Amino acid sequence: MVSRIMHTSVDSRNAHDQSVWWGRVxxxxxxxxxxxxxxxxxxxxxxxxxxxxxxxxxxxxxxxVKNRLHFDLYPQDVTRDEEVERLLGMGATMHQDLRKDDGGGWATLLDPEGNEFCVLRSVSERPDPYAHLVRD
Incomplete structure (x- = not known):
């Protein structure tokens, strides 16, 4: 027997604003x-x-305090760096820029309420076609 995740819940100061922002993301x-x-x-x-x-x-x-659970995102139609710029333009804040000169790494951003999330490389930017299944 196993269980399945019904949904992920996020505590918020303003549930509506967060749902709109994350819906766009x-x-x-x-x-x-x-x-x-x-x-x-x-x-x-x-x-x-x-x-x-x-x-x-x-x-x-x-x-x-720091989130114990967070989203790791990978862009579908743009590069990691283009997605980071889009999200910063939508009101995210850079928390830690862990991108590497060789193209690896990720950026940790904060949503408008300060929740951490990461933006990884897109599948097309990864040398291994199955690399989207793991963090780089």
Missing amino acids: LGFSEDPQDPNLPGHEECMIFSPDGRTRVLFIEVPEGKT
Whole structure:
């Protein structure tokens, strides 16, 4: 027997704003039958195929330490560096730039509420076609 992940939950100060921001980052959308509205304490976004879900839940306390869980993203249609620039333009902040001169490495960014996430190389930038299954 096994369990499956139903969705990933993210504590937030503003669930609606976080769902909108991350929806733009990931290309996810809300359920049109249950739209996310300002003031909602829980806002879910779904991948285009509906299989991956992220739920933003408003909590009273702010973020105080490093995340114990975070997203590792890899761009689909652009390079890692182009994606980093897009995300910075959307309001992300550079936390640690761990990109290497040889093209390896990643960038750790902060979302608008200070949650860490990483941007890895795109599949087309990796020498091994299965390298997208592991971090570089």
